[in-house]
Amino acid sequence: MKRLAILASGSGSNAENIIRYFENHESIKVTSIVTNRKEAKVLERAKKLNVPAEYFPKKAFLEEEIVLDHLLKNADYVILAGFLLKIPQNIVDAYPDKIINIHPALLPKFGGKGMYGMNVHTAVKEQGETETGITIHFVNENYDEGAIIFQAKTAVSASDSPEDIANNIHQLEYAHFPKVIEEALL
Ligand code: GRF
Numbered sequence: 777m778k779r780l781a782i783l784a785s786g787s788g789s790n791a792e793n794i795i796r797y798f799e800n801h802e803s804i805k806v807t808s809i810v811t812n813r814k815e816a817k818v819l820e821r822a823k824k825l826n827v828p829a830e831y832f833p834k835k836a837f838l839e840e841e842i843v844l845d846h847l848l849k850n851a852d853y854v855i856l857a858g859f860l861l862k863i864p865q866n867i868v869d870a871y872p873d874k875i876i877n878i879h880p881a882l883l884p885k886f887g888g889k890g891m892y893g894m895n896v897h898t899a900v901k902e903q904g905e906t907e908t909g910i911t912i913h914f915v916n917e918n919y920d921e922g923a924i925i926f927q928a929k930t931a932v933s934a935s936d937s938p939e940d941i942a943n944n945i946h947q948l949e950y951a952h953f954p955k956v957i958e959e960a961l962l
Pocket of ligand 1: 784786787788789790791857858859878879880893945946949
């Protein structure tokens with residue numbers, strides 16, 4: 777069985793989608809949810825779906841081995857689904873080409889520090905882009921710079937608000953992220 781830990785800092789709708797996709801899978805299972813925010817809604821989703829969840833304060837990610845120890849005990853792969861901290865070097869080193877992130881834009885455009893959530897969609901709108909999309913990529917020690925695994929696009933119309941863009945992006949994420957993870961692991 778290939779075990780997935782999902783790291784999320786926020787709502788966790790992608791985490792829930794991934795958990796459900798692999799619920800009855802023959803060789804892949806979500807075994808842990810990890811968050812850096814006590815109030816993250818992903819914790820409620822994990823409880824509802826009976827997936828063990830752990831909260832670690834930011835300090836633990838940046839200065840201690842405790843998170844790496846937890847991951848090594850529970851996961852063969854690490855999935856980032858709305859995780860807002862940079863992955864520390866000790867975890868990157870322990871999981872070479874085994875950490876997968878989803879970014880809500882067509883990297884390398886609209887990536888890097890500070891480019892997350894609505895910031896991305898607002899920037900896409902303000903730049904007058906006619907398309908945007910998702911990027912699923914392996915994670916290295918720099919924000920949003922690992923090898924790209926998959927991209928999907930969606931049109932942006934002049935009348936779209938950043939919220940409309942966000943909704944279109946979420947639909948792409950739900951449709952593709954679990955399948956791309958499955959293909960990357962098989
Ligand atoms: C998603 O848009 C993802 O692309 C980005 O963070 C967001 C997480 O949303 N990395 P959710 O917490 O899965 O609802």
